[in-house]
């Protein structure tokens with residue numbers, strides 16, 4: 001019974017990812033970026049610890065973008081009117097994505113640049 005519930009939750013999570021991929025252009029952009037970065041990592045030849053960091057950043061970025069999309073939907077469900085709190089919630093969630101994306105780009109440059117120049 002518990003195993004069935006576990007697999008059901010897994011299926012719902014997969015459905016959430018599928019809907020996000022279908023409806024959210026930002027998620028598709030992050031997935032495409034993840035593929036390009038992974039190929040670059042493979043061609044460049046990263047160490048085990050560098051792969052660990054890159055995979056953590058890619059996973060974190062996509063997970064955060066999923067949470068951002070979920071927050072947008074919850075806010076839209078809560079109100080269809082223009083509300084300062086709705087704007088703050090959406091903009092803060094978008095800000096979280098921007099902070100993580102900026103940190104990821106900087107870490108990516110620290111890992112890749114010395115190997116290329």
Ligand SMILES: Nc1ncnc2c1ncn2[C@@H]1O[C@H](COP(=O)(O)OP(=O)(O)OP(=O)(O)O)[C@@H](O)[C@H]1O
Pocket residue numbers: 072079080081082083084086087088090091094
């Ligand atoms: N109910 C609302 N009240 C006030 N401001 C809102 C509301 N809904 C969205 N906004 C603001 O309007 C701007 C655009 O938001 P919107 O959700 O339409 O697009 P987005 O943030 O570009 O995301 P996406 O394109 O992925 O839907 C943002 O600054 C957001 O905070």
